Amino acid sequence: MKQYLLLITIALSIIVSSCAPEGFTIKGSIPDAQNLSVYFDKVNPITSTNSVVAKSQTNGNGQFSLILEESPAGGAYRVRIGAKSIYLVLSGSEQTIEINGSLQDVTYFNHSITGSPLSEDYTSKIRNSINGTTPVADLATYLSSQADPMVAMMIGAQRFGDISFSPLHQSISQRLQASYPNEQITKDYSTFAASVQREYARQQSLAKVKIGQPAPDIILPDLNGKERKLSDLKGQVVLLDFWASWCGPCRRENPNVVRIYDKYNKDGFTVYSVSLDGLDSRTKRRFPEDQIDNQMRIQKQRWVSAIEKDNLKWESHVSDLKKWESAAAALYGVTSIPRTFLLDRDGKIAAINPRRNLEQAVQTLL
Numbered sequence: 001m002k003q004y005l006l007l008i009t010i011a012l013s014i015i016v017s018s019c020a021p022e023g024f025t026i027k028g029s030i031p032d033a034q035n036l037s038v039y040f041d042k043v044n045p046i047t048s049t050n051s052v053v054a055k056s057q058t059n060g061n062g063q064f065s066l067i068l069e070e071s072p073a074g075g076a077y078r079v080r081i082g083a084k085s086i087y088l089v090l091s092g093s094e095q096t097i098e099i100n101g102s103l104q105d106v107t108y109f110n111h112s113i114t115g116s117p118l119s120e121d122y123t124s125k126i127r128n129s130i131n132g133t134t135p136v137a138d139l140a141t142y143l144s145s146q147a148d149p150m151v152a153m154m155i156g157a158q159r160f161g162d163i164s165f166s167p168l169h170q171s172i173s174q175r176l177q178a179s180y181p182n183e184q185i186t187k188d189y190s191t192f193a194a195s196v197q198r199e200y201a202r203q204q205s206l207a208k209v210k211i212g213q214p215a216p217d218i219i220l221p222d223l224n225g226k227e228r229k230l231s232d233l234k235g236q237v238v239l240l241d242f243w244a245s246w247c248g249p250c251r252r253e254n255p256n257v258v259r260i261y262d263k264y265n266k267d268g269f270t271v272y273s274v275s276l277d278g279l280d281s282r283t284k285r286r287f288p289e290d291q292i293d294n295q296m297r298i299q300k301q302r303w304v305s306a307i308e309k310d311n312l313k314w315e316s317h318v319s320d321l322k323k324w325e326s327a328a329a330a331l332y333g334v335t336s337i338p339r340t341f342l343l344d345r346d347g348k349i350a351a352i353n354p355r356r357n358l359e360q361a362v363q364t365l366l
Helices: 002-019 103-107 117-130 136-145 149-159 163-179 184-206 248-267 289-309 327-331 358-365
Strands: 024-029 037-042 051-057 063-068 075-081 084-090 096-100 112-114 219-221 227-229 237-243 269-275 316-318 339-343 349-352
Touching: 037 063, 051 063, 075 149, 084 103, 084 117, 084 149, 112 117, 117 136, 117 149, 136 149, 136 163, 136 358, 149 163, 149 184, 163 184, 163 349, 237 248, 237 358, 248 269, 248 358, 339 358, 349 358
Parallel strands: 024 096, 237 269, 269 316
Antiparallel strands: 024 063, 037 051, 037 075, 075 084, 096 112, 219 227, 237 339, 339 349
């Protein structure tokens, strides 16, 4: 009889525990984030429409805990602590997630996450992309074939913004529709991928030179009057950069180009800079004939000074000093600057104006 009652008690306890709601907890320790508000948000990186799910606060040691009665549905989320965001990709089966690190760690995705395999995968892939451990081409392959589609969507939206990655976005969108057909974010990403594809096709149709075509050769004099050919750099990954000393956006972009040159020059990356400094025929008409030579010297000196000031250390600096009448600019259909073209080792156009993701594109080609 006692054994019978014991069995009933055990059975009832199992039934009760199985029917009890499974709570959901996010906890962590960010030591340099004492007494800050903590928000748990559902996010949509495509439309930037985010909604608060829960709120808490760190204590004097930077520890926090967010508790929900049940696990949130699968999707994209973030934990906001002060001005920093820790992104999560959830499957809907998580019960306890723990986050540890500093605010500096969060900036570079060096924080740790446990209890959410998808979030761990997302964080490690972003981290390795930022520090260059994972080549861009390898990451793109992983996103298009192996990664959970929600992880792929998050990384695709955050790290592959250039329209040259249109095929990758199409692939991610198709996988997302197959795995998460009823999610709003799936529909939004499909719209995003379609818009990227349309813009890619539009730019290709308008471009004088197109991605995949051999880059037209340029032969122009450098600072010392020596002719330098773009084709002589074949075998290297080359950034063909149209700029000018008077172009503010060009000058602001130069430090990033220098940084990438310093980082990858030893691996075979270089820059061929075409300056649109000088005087075109319209500008020349503003000066008396006997002042034009002096004005040309002034224009050239501005070009030289900008190279020195911005520390543009590569050798290939060329110009015909004809401003908007530059033969090279006409050859490439350049009507505004900065304008760049990334050439692969075979001398073919690999990307047009890859400013936001230049380093990623260079990594891919190297």
